Amino acid sequence: MTQRINYVQQSPELFKKFYDFSQALQECSIERTTLDLVTLRASQINGCAFCVDMHVKEAKIHGERELRTHHVAIWRESTLFSPRERAALAWTEVLTRIPEHGVSDELYGRVRGQLSEKELSDLTYAIMAINGWNRANVAFQTVPGSSDKVFGLDKANLS
Known part of the structure; x- marks a missing residue:
């Protein structure tokens, strides 16, 4: 994989914001463990190799169990996640x-059963x-891993 452009260099002000x-x-009402799972799952869905790589490493650094990171892709079938997660x-x-029809009331109700309004907003x-x-x-x-040193992800010792 070869990076097409460096969007950080091309738009530094927007990148910074x-x-x-x-x-x-990082200071929101959602715990770090859940944020790690969420960022990994969205990145898997979107097929973002750079972000999957990054968020697996972050999760390890934050103390996440390796098996749970593997199970994020199959979270519905896995017994490793809490109702809140x-x-x-x-x-x-x-x-x-x-989805074309938006977010169902049923799903919203299930999620609200686990998260406060503030947590859901965050x-x-x-x-x-x-x-x-x-x-x-x-x-x-x-390119996956290309910013490991910058973000301290080399500390995960996953190469």
């Missing part, structure tokens, strides 16, 4: 793949952010 937005999510993953999938912003990053990295074919 979007990066700052994404960094602000399942709700977050379901919300991630519906907002990443927005989660939605996190999903918006990862989908934006996925789109940029897929469009410009950002």
